Amino acid sequence: MTLIKAIHLSKDYQVQEVQTPALRDVNLSIEDGDFCGIIGPSGSGKSTLLYCLSGLEKPSSGQCLVMGKDLSEYKETEIADLRQSTIGFVFQFYNLVPNLTVFENMLFPQIVAHKIDEKRVEALLELVNMAKYRNYFPNQLSGGMQQRVAIARAIVNEPKIIFADEPTGNLDSKSGREVMELLSRLNLDLKITVILVTHNPDHLDYCSRKIELRDGSIVNDQPESI
Template sequence: MFVLQALDIHHTFSSTEVLKGVSLQLQPGETVALTGPSGSGKSTLLHLLAGLEKPSQGQVMWGDAEVSTLKGTALDRLRNQHIGLVFQQHYLLSDLTVLQNALVPGWIQARHPQEEALELLARVGLSHRLQHYPSQLSGGERQRVALVRAVMNRPEVILADEPTGNLDQHNTQEVMKLLLELARERGSGVLLVTHDQALASRADRVLKLLDGSLVN
């Protein structure tokens, strides 16, 4: 049983085919790096896998659910169970505190796992920032909050799109170490877009996207 599958996905933006038949399968708990030059379609693929957009052709499966058959709250609820997202832009809610941002995925599931959030925020070194707002944090701190939010529901897969693209070397190493550690501890798989070869080599597998197709 695969936790996430792309089945012959094609995607076209205004008559340009950006993805040209991409298929991939992720096993439970597997860590996969996705590499490829700028413009090769990595972010587009992650958006489709997250169900944020529909592919022009082909299917995305979360477990045995075909994503294009879902919509509205059913889509949101299933995404929240299956997928954790960490993007280059942190997408934290600016009117909520650090602690509240970490609790948002739980609210969607009608849970209020305050203790778990506090424990995870301590793990990523943010116990002293619980009542701060995103605008009061450094870039590295924001990505650590985004990471906690992504792992809160123990999603089957964390989709991470160059999550450290805006960070310095020290913060990049720190955020990546935490991402891989927390995912492993909590049983989540990871699909990580990265240009960092050293980081990619720490994954179970490396996929390369070239001009809209996966190559070996």
């Protein structure tokens, strides 16, 4: 089943009077269960592609379909619902609310979605080995610990897709491996589709699909989905 499809997707940024292309005519299908690693040099369009696929940015031209529906046809409320129910985000900067405890940070997306399930929160904290830190605040945790909480928070509402933008970018190599192993487990055990942007080629070893971008275009896609 195709979860996400990009059709002739292009994105330009206007800086003063100069128009700079970030994505050029990208065509891409991402299937249910893929662990898709997107790699390329700085400025190749990796993060822009992720933001367009997830609805965080609008393309300049082309289409992006999520669950068979063009994102341009979604109302703002529908996009918000999609992010609360179908999509989870993990970023390089953990984006935990500093004055909330670990447990409260985990509850926050459930409160927004009006479906509180404290047992699920507890189970996910166990899954990421953070249960004993439930009453800690973010500034009391290491970077790797904060990112594990951020990943658990991203799946608290049972999304089908996780978008991860450089999730190990601020971590040491050991913590980075732990984060990649966790994302791999979520993909294999919970069947969550993962779309990862990374600068680290070693992280592609965890991925079932490897996409290389250069100058806004896909130059390599292995194995390419049919």
